[in-house]
Amino acid sequence: MLFAVRLPRSAALPPSARPAWRRYLPLTLLVLAAYLLYLPLTSYPRLVYDAELYWFISIYFHKVGSLSLLHFHDAMRGYVWPLLLLPARVAQFYSGLPPLAFTRLLGALSAAGGFGLLGPLLWQAVVDPAPLSGPRRLAFAALGFGFWRDHFNFPLTDFPALWALGLGLLLLFRRPGQLGAALGAGICLAAATNMRPIYLAAVPLFLALQWVLLPTGLGTGRRVGAVAALLLGGALVLGPQLLINQRHFGQATPLVLAQDANIAPGTLYRFKLLRGLKFQKYETSIGADYPQSVLFFFDPAGRRFVEQQRIREFGSTAEYARLVWQNPGFFAGLYLRRLFNGLDVQYPTPYIQRVYTPTWSLAALNYSVWFAAALVLWHRRHGVRRAQLLALAVLLLPCLLVLPTDVECRYLLPLHLLLYALVCFGWPAAWRPGLLPWRQLGLIGTGYALFLVLCFAASTATQAQLEYGGRSLRGQRLAPARP
Numbered sequence: 001m002l003f004a005v006r007l008p009r010s011a012a013l014p015p016s017a018r019p020a021w022r023r024y025l026p027l028t029l030l031v032l033a034a035y036l037l038y039l040p041l042t043s044y045p046r047l048v049y050d051a052e053l054y055w056f057i058s059i060y061f062h063k064v065g066s067l068s069l070l071h072f073h074d075a076m077r078g079y080v081w082p083l084l085l086l087p088a089r090v091a092q093f094y095s096g097l098p099p100l101a102f103t104r105l106l107g108a109l110s111a112a113g114g115f116g117l118l119g120p121l122l123w124q125a126v127v128d129p130a131p132l133s134g135p136r137r138l139a140f141a142a143l144g145f146g147f148w149r150d151h152f153n154f155p156l157t158d159f160p161a162l163w164a165l166g167l168g169l170l171l172l173f174r175r176p177g178q179l180g181a182a183l184g185a186g187i188c189l190a191a192a193t194n195m196r197p198i199y200l201a202a203v204p205l206f207l208a209l210q211w212v213l214l215p216t217g218l219g220t221g222r223r224v225g226a227v228a229a230l231l232l233g234g235a236l237v238l239g240p241q242l243l244i245n246q247r248h249f250g251q252a253t254p255l256v257l258a259q260d261a262n263i264a265p266g267t268l269y270r271f272k273l274l275r276g277l278k279f280q281k282y283e284t285s286i287g288a289d290y291p292q293s294v295l296f297f298f299d300p301a302g303r304r305f306v307e308q309q310r311i312r313e314f315g316s317t318a319e320y321a322r323l324v325w326q327n328p329g330f331f332a333g334l335y336l337r338r339l340f341n342g343l344d345v346q347y348p349t350p351y352i353q354r355v356y357t358p359t360w361s362l363a364a365l366n367y368s369v370w371f372a373a374a375l376v377l378w379h380r381r382h383g384v385r386r387a388q389l390l391a392l393a394v395l396l397l398p399c400l401l402v403l404p405t406d407v408e409c410r411y412l413l414p415l416h417l418l419l420y421a422l423v424c425f426g427w428p429a430a431w432r433p434g435l436l437p438w439r440q441l442g443l444i445g446t447g448y449a450l451f452l453v454l455c456f457a458a459s460t461a462t463q464a465q466l467e468y469g470g471r472s473l474r475g476q477r478l479a480p481a482r483p
Contacts, residue, residue, distance in 0.1 A: 020121055020131060027134060028116030031141045035108035035152060038145075044153055047099050048286055048351055049293075051154035053077075055099055058085040069240045073248040078194035078256040079241060081157050100153065107152030114163045115141040119417065122166050123425045125173035126391050132425055140424040146365065147416070150349035158410045161195035162417070164188045165202065169209075169391055176213040182226045185210070186233020194241060197256050198411075201401050202394045209390040270314040272405040277302040277311070277334070279406040281341040281462060283352060290355040291468050296406070297341070298465040302334060320404070335403050337462075342399075342407040343370070343416065344459050346473075350410060355466075360456075360473040367455040371448050373422040380426060392418075 047055055054077070061083065063071040072079045088102040119140055120132045151159065168188030175181030189206055192199045210230055214223050238254035245251045258268045280302070283295035305327075314320045324331045345366050346359040395414040402411040409416070456473065464470035470478035 020124060021117055023131060024117055024120055024137065027137050027141070028112050031116040031145075032108055032112035034145065035111050035149075036105070038149065039104040039108060039153055042150055042153055043353065044100065044150075044286075044351070047103065047154065049284065051103070051156055051351075054082060054155045054157070055085060055089065055103065058082040058089040061086055070243055070247055072244050075249055075257045076260045078197070079244060080191050080194040080237065081155075081160060084160070085155055103155045104153055106155060110159050110163065111144065111149075111152045114159060114166075115144040118163055118166050118170065119144075119421060120425070122170050122173075123421055125170055126388055127426070136424050136427075140420055143369065143420040143424065144417070147345050147348055147362070150347075150351075151410070154350060156350060156410075157195040158413050161192045161199060162413055164195065165192040165199055165394070165414075168192065168206065169394065172206075172210055172213055173387075173391075176210075177215050177218050177222060177226050179225060179229045182210065182229035183233040186230035186235075187237055188233075189230075190234035190237035194237060194256060196398075197258055198398045198401060200255070201397045205390055205394045205397060209387060209394060212387050212390060269405075270317060270320070273314055273317070273320050274306075274311065276338070276403075276405040276407070277306050280334075280337050280465070281344075282406045282408050283347070284350060285352045285355055287353045287355055290352075295352070295355065296467045297462055298467060299334070299337065300465070301330070305330060337458075338403045338405075338407050339412075340455075340458055341462055342403070342409055342412040343419075344455075344462070345409050345416070346459075346463075350408075356471050356475050356477050358473070358475040363456070363459055363473055364452065367452055368448075369419055369423055370455075371451050372427070373419040375444075376422045376426040376428075379428065 046052070057072075057074050057077065060072045060074065061067050061069065061079075069079060069083070072082065074082075085106075088106060089099075092099055092102045116137070120137050124130070124132065148159075165188065168185040171181040171185040171188065185206075189199075189203065193203065207227070207230070210227065211223075214226060218226075235254075241256065242252065242254040245253055245257060249257060251257060278299060279296045280299040281295075281297040283297075285293055285295055309323070343366070344363065346363060348362070395418065399412045399415045405411075460473060463473065464478055466478075467480065469480050472478060
């Protein structure tokens with residue numbers, strides 16, 4: 001080019017002018033190093049339950065000396081996550097190292113990419129384009145570490161599926177109308193739904209968001225092309241699932257069947273709706289201090305409702321919807337309890353090693369994050385754009401659909417991370433306690449104290465309903481809950 005000039009190395013672009021991902025890379029590497037150092041220090045002896053199963057079925061692609069997507073034959077789970085695990089599975093087989101050595105490496109990469117890069121970049125793309133400072137990004141990663149750190153030992157789909165959905169949103173916002181970005185967004189969306197079928201609820205909203213984000217000056221042909229590219233990306237991922245279902249199960253659907261020998265086709269969600277009436281929370285234990293691997297927390301009001309209504313099973317979701325319509329007050333209370341318990345993280349792990357251990361400090365930090373997020377949300381309640389609302393709905397509608405079930409905290413993972421982002425990225429720089437009037441500071445302090453008391457009371461009531469022996473947040477064992 002005629003007027004192009006070459007900048008000397010000393011005149012390189014300042015840090016503020018570099019692409020965001022490059023500015024965020026040093027902290028991302030720091031997060032990666034922290035997890036690589038921490039995860040081997042955890043005392044999990046091996047993979048268990050779903051984590052072990054995902055690792056095992058990743059070898060399904062290999063059969064009779066050949067590799068093929070169509071060899072995969074699991075009707076409960078999609079093929080995408082086992083396929084992503086396959087290279088590590090092969091490396092583990094030939095190296096002879098324990099599987100945890102590889103799943104921890106994958107987990108550390110996942111945590112670093114999600115907390116160090118994807119989360120901050122998505123906030124910039126959707127909410128505020130201003131670069132995020134190092135302390136804000138470090139705080140976000142620290143909250144993720146504090147509440148979820150041991151999850152990254154295990155090859156579960158919760159974080160990878162959310163990262164895939166988030167990356168799809170990032171591509172839509174950063175490159176609206178570009179065919180390559182639309183293709184990538186479709187791939188990410190389909191991968192998320194294959195890993196966690198509950199994200200299917202977000203698909204219509206995702207498509208609506210793409211249409212809203214397309215530049216107004218874009219011609220009809222380019223608009224249609226962008227939508228077609230997104231659908232093509234989805235087809236590239238879901239096409240193999242269709243062929244797998246046809247070949248092994250005789251069903252012509254590109255969706256995960258989510259069925260096994262104990263669950264009739266199409267009944268899994270209805271089964272969980274019934275359990276959601278009886279139990280207000282679900283955890284998994286691998287420790288010796290509890291007699292069962294599953295921790296069911298009874299819901300006395302829900303169980304009485306099931307007995308009064310003589311409910312044995314739900315023949316359809318419409319049958320459940322009629323009950324909700326006829327008993328709005330009861331179900332409002334039930335969903336509020338499920339929301340609280342789904343957000344009430346008591347352990348930073350999916351597999352609890354000690355059930356009866358003090359968890360009050362983690363709970364207090366969690367409730368403090370909720371309160372701070374509520375303040376930020378109230379401050380930002382005005383001026384929300386349509387595209388932002390749609391992005392919020394894409395992330396939160398799947399959370400809404402799991403509330404009627406026996407929730408695990410990881411089911412509400414998008415909402416958890418949204419709360420962390422509100423506090424770490426959305427907290428106004430001008431908010432300092434020393435600058436507030438004494439009266440306003442007193443009102444906030446009183447509200448915070450009252451909020452903590454209510455949260456601890458609600459959590460204590462739930463923990464006391466543990467099936468084979470309730471627990472206090474100080475780790476004490478209580479009497480078994482009555483059904």
